[in-house]
Structure formats: C-alpha cells, structure tokens
Amino acid sequence: xxxxxxxxxxxxHPSVPTAFEKEAGLPRVIVLGGGFAGIEFVKTLDTTKYxxxxxxxxxxxxFQPLLYQVATAGLEPDSxxxxxxxxxxxxxxxxxxxxxxxxxxxxxxxxxxxxxHFPYDILVxxxxxxxxxxxxxxxxxxxFPLKQIPNAxxxxxxxxxxxxxALQETDPAARRAYLNFAIVGAxxxxxxxxxxxxxxxxxxxxxxxxxxxFAEMEVVLIENMPRVLATMSExxxxxxxxxxxxxxxxxHLGVGVLSVDGTVITLSDGTHIAxxxxxxxxxxxxxxxxxxxxxxxxxxxxILVDAxxxxxxxxxxxxxxxxxxxxxxxxxxGHPQLAxxxxxxxxxxxxxxxxxxxxxxxxxxxxxxxxSMATVGRNKAVVDLPNNMTFGGFMxxxxxxxxxxxYLVGFRNKAVVVANWLYSYxxxxxxxxxxxxxxxKSKMAxxxxxxxxxx
Amino acid sequence: xxxxxxxxxxxxHPSVPTAFEKEAGLPRVIVLGGGFAGIEFVKTLDTTKYxxxxxxxxxxxxFQPLLYQVATAGLEPDSxxxxxxxxxxxxxxxxxxxxxxxxxxxxxxxxxxxxxHFPYDILVxxxxxxxxxxxxxxxxxxxFPLKQIPNAxxxxxxxxxxxxxALQETDPAARRAYLNFAIVGAxxxxxxxxxxxxxxxxxxxxxxxxxxxFAEMEVVLIENMPRVLATMSExxxxxxxxxxxxxxxxxHLGVGVLSVDGTVITLSDGTHIAxxxxxxxxxxxxxxxxxxxxxxxxxxxxILVDAxxxxxxxxxxxxxxxxxxxxxxxxxxGHPQLAxxxxxxxxxxxxxxxxxxxxxxxxxxxxxxxxSMATVGRNKAVVDLPNNMTFGGFMxxxxxxxxxxxYLVGFRNKAVVVANWLYSYxxxxxxxxxxxxxxxKSKMAxxxxxxxxxx
Numbered sequence: 007x008x009x010x011x012x013x014x015x016x017x018x019h020p021s022v023p024t025a026f027e028k029e030a031g032l033p034r035v036i037v038l039g040g041g042f043a044g045i046e047f048v049k050t051l052d053t054t055k056y057x058x059x060x061x062x063x064x065x066x067x068x069f070q071p072l073l074y075q076v077a078t079a080g081l082e083p084d085s086x087x088x089x090x091x092x093x094x095x096x097x098x099x100x101x102x103x104x105x106x107x108x109x110x111x112x113x114x115x116x117x118x119x120x121x122x123h124f125p126y127d128i129l130v131x132x133x134x135x136x137x138x139x140x141x142x143x144x145x146x147x148x149x150f151p152l153k154q155i156p157n158a159x160x161x162x163x164x165x166x167x168x169x170x171x172a173l174q175e176t177d178p179a180a181r182r183a184y185l186n187f188a189i190v191g192a193x194x195x196x197x198x199x200x201x202x203x204x205x206x207x208x209x210x211x212x213x214x215x216x217x218x219x220f221a222e223m224e225v226v227l228i229e230n231m232p233r234v235l236a237t238m239s240e241x242x243x244x245x246x247x248x249x250x251x252x253x254x255x256x257x258h259l260g261v262g263v264l265s266v267d268g269t270v271i272t273l274s275d276g277t278h279i280a281x282x283x284x285x286x287x288x289x290x291x292x293x294x295x296x297x298x299x300x301x302x303x304x305x306x307x308x309i310l311v312d313a314x315x316x317x318x319x320x321x322x323x324x325x326x327x328x329x330x331x332x333x334x335x336x337x338x339x340g341h342p343q344l345a346x347x348x349x350x351x352x353x354x355x356x357x358x359x360x361x362x363x364x365x366x367x368x369x370x371x372x373x374x375x376x377x378s379m380a381t382v383g384r385n386k387a388v389v390d391l392p393n394n395m396t397f398g399g400f401m402x403x404x405x406x407x408x409x410x411x412x413y414l415v416g417f418r419n420k421a422v423v424v425a426n427w428l429y430s431y432x433x434x435x436x437x438x439x440x441x442x443x444x445x446x447k448s449k450m451a452x453x454x455x456x457x458x459x460x461x
Numbered sequence: 462x463x464x465x466x467x468x469x470x471x472x473x474h475p476s477v478p479t480a481f482e483k484e485a486g487l488p489r490v491i492v493l494g495g496g497f498a499g500i501e502f503v504k505t506l507d508t509t510k511y512x513x514x515x516x517x518x519x520x521x522x523x524f525q526p527l528l529y530q531v532a533t534a535g536l537e538p539d540s541x542x543x544x545x546x547x548x549x550x551x552x553x554x555x556x557x558x559x560x561x562x563x564x565x566x567x568x569x570x571x572x573x574x575x576x577x578h579f580p581y582d583i584l585v586x587x588x589x590x591x592x593x594x595x596x597x598x599x600x601x602x603x604x605f606p607l608k609q610i611p612n613a614x615x616x617x618x619x620x621x622x623x624x625x626x627a628l629q630e631t632d633p634a635a636r637r638a639y640l641n642f643a644i645v646g647a648x649x650x651x652x653x654x655x656x657x658x659x660x661x662x663x664x665x666x667x668x669x670x671x672x673x674x675f676a677e678m679e680v681v682l683i684e685n686m687p688r689v690l691a692t693m694s695e696x697x698x699x700x701x702x703x704x705x706x707x708x709x710x711x712x713h714l715g716v717g718v719l720s721v722d723g724t725v726i727t728l729s730d731g732t733h734i735a736x737x738x739x740x741x742x743x744x745x746x747x748x749x750x751x752x753x754x755x756x757x758x759x760x761x762x763x764i765l766v767d768a769x770x771x772x773x774x775x776x777x778x779x780x781x782x783x784x785x786x787x788x789x790x791x792x793x794x795g796h797p798q799l800a801x802x803x804x805x806x807x808x809x810x811x812x813x814x815x816x817x818x819x820x821x822x823x824x825x826x827x828x829x830x831x832x833s834m835a836t837v838g839r840n841k842a843v844v845d846l847p848n849n850m851t852f853g854g855f856m857x858x859x860x861x862x863x864x865x866x867x868y869l870v871g872f873r874n875k876a877v878v879v880a881n882w883l884y885s886y887x888x889x890x891x892x893x894x895x896x897x898x899x900x901x902k903s904k905m906a907x908x909x910x911x912x913x914x915x916x
Contacts, residue, residue, distance in 0.1 A: 438539040
C-alpha cells in the first residue's frame with residue numbers, strides 16, 4: 007500500500023490561521039462522517055502524526071440503536087447524541103466542520119461541500135447508509151424513516167398527534183387509521199419499535215387518553231422474509247416472534263408491500279392497511295458521496311474495499327463501516343452493517359495509519375464477531391452469541407441493556423439513560439410525551455365546523 | 462355574581478361518547494391555556510361539580526422561567542415541560558384537546574378553534590402573553606423571541622451555528638457579527654440569558670472552538686430604562702449590574718432601539734451593533750383570543766377584570782394570570798405579570814367556583830407578594846423580599862434555584878433539573894450542545910467556492 011502525498015500539504019496555505027501553522031507539514035486526513043467508524047478511527051489515530059478534519063452535517067454523533075426510544079417518548083435526544091467537538095476536545099490537531107458533502111475530486115484532492123472545498127491527502131469515507139426507498143417517491147412521502155434524531159422527533163410528534171386526532175374522529179374507520187401503526191421491515195429497528203409501541207398501548211397511553219378504546223389501536227409489523235430478525239438465528243426469530251405476539255403485535259410475515267399510497271399500504275397477499283403512521287424500516291442503501299467509479303459500487307450502494315479498507319485504484323481513499331463492502335470468499339456480500347464492524351474497522355484503520363507513519367507494514371482487517379441481539383420490550387430480548395448459542399427472556403434483556411450502555415458515547419449519556427430506564431421500569435411511565443414538531447395542518451383555512459363534543 | 466347556564470349543557474349531545482354521559486348535566490368549563498393559571502385553576506376546582514375541557518396549542522405545560530437554560534444548552538426541553546394529560550391523569554371529568562383558539566362567541570357560547578367549535582357554560586381565559594414586536598415586522602423577522610420551547614430550541618441551534626459559521630469567516634467584521642450576541646430588554650429573561658451566554662463564553666465554548674479567539678465574542682445587553690431589572694428594587698438593579706459587568710456583559714442602559722434591520726441594530730445614541738444573534742426580550746403583550754369588547758382591553762392588551770377575575774358584562778367569562786388586568790387604586794396597572802400572581806389567581810378562581818357550586822359567597826382576590834428574584838450566573842443572583850429586604854450573591858443564587866425547583870411541575874422534572882445543575886456546576890460543562898433545528902441556508906446552490914483552509 008502506498009499513499010500519494012501531494013506537494014501541497016508540505017506548505018501552509020498563505021491564509022492558514024495561526025493555529026495551523028505549527029502542524030503544517032503533517033498529512034491532512036479528512037474524515038467524512040461522525041458515526042462509530044469515524045469516531046473510533048480518530049480516537050485510534052496518532053494525531054501528532056496527522057492533521058484531521060472531520061466533516062458531518064450534524065454537530066453530534068448519533069447512537070442509532072436507541073433512536074426508537076426517542077421516537078416512543080422514552081428518551082430525550084440529548085441522551086443518545088454526543089457533540090463531536092466534545093468527543094475530541096482533547097485531541098491534538100483535530101478540527102471539525104459542520105458541512106454537507108457533495109462529492110470529492112481525486113484530481114485536485116478536494117472534498118466539495120456546501121461551505122466550500124477542503125483539500126486532503128488521505129480521505130476516510132465513513133458516511134454509512136440512508137433509508138432505502140427503492141426510488142419510490144410515494145413511499146418516501148408517505149412513510150416515516152428512523153435513521154436520524156430529527157426523524158425520531160418527527161415520529162414522536164406524529165405518534166402523539168395521531169391520538170389527539172383520533173379523539174375528534176367519529177367515523178370508526180377513519181379513527182382506526184390514526185390508531186393503526188404499520189411498521190414495514192422486521193429487522194432490529196422494526197422489531198424494537200413494534201415492541202415499544204405495544205408497550206405504549208398497554209401501559210402508557212390509556213392513562214393519557216381515557217376517552218379512547220385501545221382495543222382499536224393496532225401495531226402491525228410487515229416483513230418480506232418468512233421470519234422476523236432474518237439476520238439472526240432461527241431460534242432468535244422464533245423467540246422474538248413469540249414475544250411480539252405476547253405483546254399483541256400483529257405480524258404479516260413473508261408478505262411484500264405492493265404499494266404505499268398516502269395512508270394505505272397494499273400487501274402482496276391483497277391485504278389493505280390504512281394508517282397515518284407508516285414506518286419504513288425495510289432497508290438501507292449506501293450513502294456515499296459522489297466520486298467513486300461505477301465498478302466500485304455494489305448493488306447495495308456499498309463501496310468495494312480491500313482488506314485494509316482501501317479503495318481499488320484510489321490508494322489514499324479508505325471506506326469504513328456500513329458503507330464498506332469488504333468481499334471475501336466467506337463473506338460474499340461483505341460484513342453485516344452493524345456497529346461492531348464499524349468500530350473495529352475504525353480502530354483497524356487508525357492503527358494502520360499509525361503503522362504507516364512509523365514505516366511499519368499494515369495489517370489486514372479481521373472481524374471479531376461478538377454476536378448480535380435485539381430487544382422486544384419489557385423483560386424480553388434475544389441474544390445470539392458467536393458460538394451459535396442463543397438465549398432470550400430477562401437475561402437477554404439485561405444483556406441488551408448492558409451492551410447498549412457500554413457502546414453509548416459519553417458518561418453523562420450513560421447516566422441519563424440508566425436513570426430514564428429505571429424510571430420507566432419502575433413507574434410504567436415515559437417522561438417525554440411532548441409534541442414539539444407538530445405536523446398538523448390547520449383546518450382553520452378550510453372553514454370551521456362543529457367540533458366533536460367533548461364536555 | 463351570577464353565572465348564566467344555557468339550556469344546552471343539561472342535555473347530552475346525541476353523539477356524546479359514552480364516557481361523558483355520566484357527567485351530563487354538570488356545567489361545562491372551558492379553560493384556554495395550560496400555563497400556571499390554567500393548571501392551578503383546574504387542580505383547585507372540584508371536578509365532581511364541573512366538567513372541564515382545557516384547550517392549548519401545545520400538549521404540554523411550559524416552565525417559562527427556565528427557557529433560557531434550554532436556549533443555552535443547559536437543559537433539555539423535556540425537563541422544563543410537563544404533558545398536560547399527565548398532570549391531570551387522575552382528575553375526574555377532565556378533558557384536553559390540542560387546538561389553536563381563534564375566538565369565542567358569547568351569543569352561542571362557543572369557543573372557535575382550528576379543530577372545531579366547543580360549547581361552554583363558563584369560560585376561563587388564561588392564554589398569557591406573547592412577545593411584543595410593536596407591530597414592527599422587520600423586528601419580528603430579525604430577532605429571536607424566547608417564550609416557547611420551540612423558540613428556545615431555535616435559539617440554541619442559532620447560537621451554536623453562529624460559532625460554526627464564524628470559523629469559516631476570514632473578514633473580522635463579518636466574523637464578529639456571528640460572535641456578537643445582542644439582547645434587547647434587561648428584564649429577568651434578558652439578564653439571565655446574558656449571564657448564561659457570558660458563562661458559555663468563559664467556560665464552555667473555548668473548549669469546543671479552540672480555533673476561535675473568544676476576545677472577539679461580545680454579549681451586549683440593551684435596555685431602554687436606566688437600570689437592569691427595572692421592576693425590582695434599586696439595590697437589586699445595582700447588584701445585578703455589578704454581576705453582569707463582572708461576567709463581562711457589555712451594558713447599554715437608558716438607550717432605546719431605533720431600528721433592527723437584518724443583522725444591524727441602531728440605538729438611540731447612534732451606536733450600530735452588527736449581530737446574527739439578536740434576542741428580543743423587550744416586552745410582552747396580552748395574547749387574548751378575539752371576542753372581548755374594545756373597552757375591556759388595556760393598552761398592554763390585557764383584559765380588565767374585577768376582584769373575582771370576572772370580565773365586566775360577561776358574567777360567565779373569567780380571565781386569569783398575565784392576561785388579566787385587575788386594576789385597583791394600589792395597582793393602577795394591574796398585578797405584575799409573574800408566575801405567583803397566575804398561580805394565586807388560578808387557585809382563587811378554583812375555590813370561588815367550588816363556593817359557587819356550594820351556593821356560598823365568593824371571595825375577592827388578594828395577592829400575597831412573595832418577592833421577586835433573578836439570577837445572573839454561577840453563584841450570582843438577586844432576591845427582593847416582600848419586606849423590602851434585598852440580598853444577592855451565593856445565598857440568593859441558592860434561593861433562586863430552590864424556588865424554581867419548587868415551582869417546576871413534576872417530580873421527574875425536578876430530579877432531572879437538579880442532576881443537570883449539579884453536573885454543570887461541578888464540570889463547568891453543558892450536556893446538550895446539539896444543533897437539531899438547523900437554519901443554515903445551503904450555499905451549494907449559490908456555487909461552491911474554495912473553503913477557508915482548515916487542515
């Protein structure tokens with residue numbers, strides 16, 4: 007492996023602020039994305055040997071596995087997000103800019119963003135994935151994604167507003183459309199969200215909405231594959247299915263979605279479901295900036311990399327985490343798109359660049375599988391260990407919580423999440439049922455009618 | 462005092478949901494607004510004698526005195542807001558609807574909202590105040606208010622984004638416009654916000670933005686009156702001024718604002734201040750729904766009420782709190798627009814309606830002045846006691862915190878706020894520096910230029 011250093015980085019730009027002058031001469035590393043891969047890479051990198059610029063369109067790292075708890079009023083966003091500047095406050099030669107990246111140009115070695123061009127010597131792309139709508143605009147406009155904190159806050163407002171709307175709806179079918187929650191995709195996000203909504207129905211919402219009949223509320227989980235959690239073991243799928251049914255989630259397995267139009271989902275078995283709350287968690291696609299040759303991009307929009315996460319024909323460009331497709335005979339579709347892979351690749355590349363700076367040979371990436379897990383709700387989760395052992399129930403639930411706290415960034419966040427979980431567990435309550443981002447279209451303009459009588 | 466009951470309320474509407482039928486016949490009380498006056502009124506009212514419908518455009522009660530801490534990344538919104546449904550989960554005959562009230566009609570006895578008309582027998586208007594822009598649209602568009610939680614979140618994003626923008630700005634004057642914070646109005650909100658911003662400058666932001674020179678950041682407080690905290694004692698004003706100056710806040714006292722145009726404020730003494738962060742806390746005006754006769758409305762848009770908070774000529778309409786102007790010889794401009802007044806009037810009206818239900822005579826409202834207070838920042842506050850005693854410094858600061866925790870609604874909120882305050886005090890850190898509602902206008906469309914070099 008060779009890294010081509012440009013002439014440029016050895017001389018400071020004439021208008022470089024004083025702060026940079028002392029580091030002039032160090033190779034410039036630009037990291038795109040402050041997810042797990044990006045932050046673990048920078049944490050590992052010896053930044054006395056490199057200057058690092060991280061670009062992200064948010065100023066914070068998001069702990070995506072707990073987004074569904076923000077969406078269901080269990081946690082506030084601050085407890086699952088960490089400002090990137092805070093994470094690296096004590097890292098020398100680290101710089102951050104909040105920017106939306108458009109593309110990179112390998113000739114001039116620049117990243118092009120909405121706030122300008124930035125030159126690099128080494129580019130690390132860790133931009134992850136985005137929700138996959140398969141190019142279907144009706145789908146995108148009619149459904150709620152759950153990838154970012156603003157999505158989770160939008161969904162929280164939508165869920166709570168649906169109950170407010172249902173109160174004023176006398177037509178039973180129209181009211182059910184507000185009380186139906188349809189989740190497409192039974193991966194961990196879909197399963198965890200379905201479980202949390204079922205819990206809201208049992209323990210939380212009836213206290214808030216005594217006027218509603220919660221027998222009318224339905225949580226529906228739709229999955230193309232014949233089982234939930236298809237990437238986990240068959241036993242985990244079976245257990246998770248049992249738990250979901252215990253919580254009263256209605257499952258449509260082995261059934262595809264033919265169309266989503268406004269508030270109506272049509273399934274491949276002919277079923278129609280009317281819902282104002284359609285959540286799309288049926289897949290992601292690579293979120294790469296433009297600049298990669300077509301033959302480097304997989305059908306899932308991931309970027310082909312070698313065992314050093316290096317891109318073929320681009321010796322100074324590396325791709326990490328969910329976006330990277332490191333194809334091997336054992337992994338013909340690359341690694342699973344999971345946080346542990348991203349973390350381990352970030353660390354591995356950090357160490358490799360440190361070796362490069364010390365003129366030592368690089369090491370190939372080897373994934374250490376720690377297993378996988380998903381929670382369904384109160385006291386119920388499933389865990390697959392790497393030795394093909396599977397367990398469920400209360401112990402799995404404790405394991406799930408422990409592991410998620412371990413990966414959550416920031417001591418303060420861990421403390422806040424533990425406190426919230428304890429509170430919710432003991433009181434059967436949720437703290438944050440606030441509608442802060444309302445979507446309600448005012449009916450004032452359309453002419454006011456007699457309201458459904460309340461008192 | 463007499464309350465005119467309509468025929469209507471004695472018979473249930475044909476489509477009234479089952480839940481209401483048992484209460485049919487009880488007088489219908491509609492409460493507009495879930496602020497302090499509204500919630501204390503309902504808490505005091507005997508709701509086995511009345512049916513209550515509360516209308517609010519938010520589904521939560523906001524603890525306004527701590528909004529400035531949300532705006533300065535010290536607290537998350539969930540800790541200063543309480544869902545209204547949760548507050549009254551155990552109150553019989555209580556109903557809530559999230560609605561924007563347009564006006565009320567005394568002939569048909571209906572409140573007209575964006576979700577329909579609602580009939581009332583007794584109407585309690587507790588809609589408080591809104592930011593007063595004196596009809597100046599340029600002012601409204603160029604400044605940030607701080608009355609509601611969305612305002613505070615917008616301001617938090619704006620503050621943090623200003624620093625992100627300043628990093629890319631090489632022209633010193635343009636950069637200073639991002640680093641200048643101009644607060645107009647030195648009432649409690651203005652003083653507390655100025656203190657909190659000064660604290661951010663000293664303890665928090667230099668860690669996040671080591672590239673910026675914080676000598677370039679200025680916090681400016683502008684006040685028309687010759688002193689800060691003009692509604693408090695002269696001694697409190699003097700002390701608060703001293704504290705503000707110690708924290709490095711630049712004061713412009715006895716100076717009016719001639720104009721605000723985009724990012725430039727022009728003061729009556731000819732000073733121009735350029736700032737992307739102009740905060741308007743220079744006054745409020747009554748936020749009454751339409752329906753009151755003109756001669757009932759004071760110049761401050763408050764509604765004239767008698768000693769029972771009853772509106773002249775409208776025997777079944779009551780106005781409470783900030784919106785009510787209860788003029789007496791001692792109080793020619795009505796009570797101060799403070800939480801304790803709102804709380805006491807809410808309780809008093811609740812008791813009076815309970816007396817009415819028991820055919821007992823009503824009591825006139827008497828305000829029990831508990832004093833007033835404001836905080837400036839770490840270890841610094843001022844307290845005026847009702848006996849004309851004033852004290853400041855650390856003891857005042859502890860008193861301020863204790864009293865605010867006392868009034869904060871919800872045990873969970875109190876616990877969360879205490880934890881956050883302890884954390885901030887001990888670590889000189891803030892937890893929630895997230896830019897969740899970005900206002901940045903993408904520069905992508907305008908053509909991309911070379912960025913200021915970072916690394």
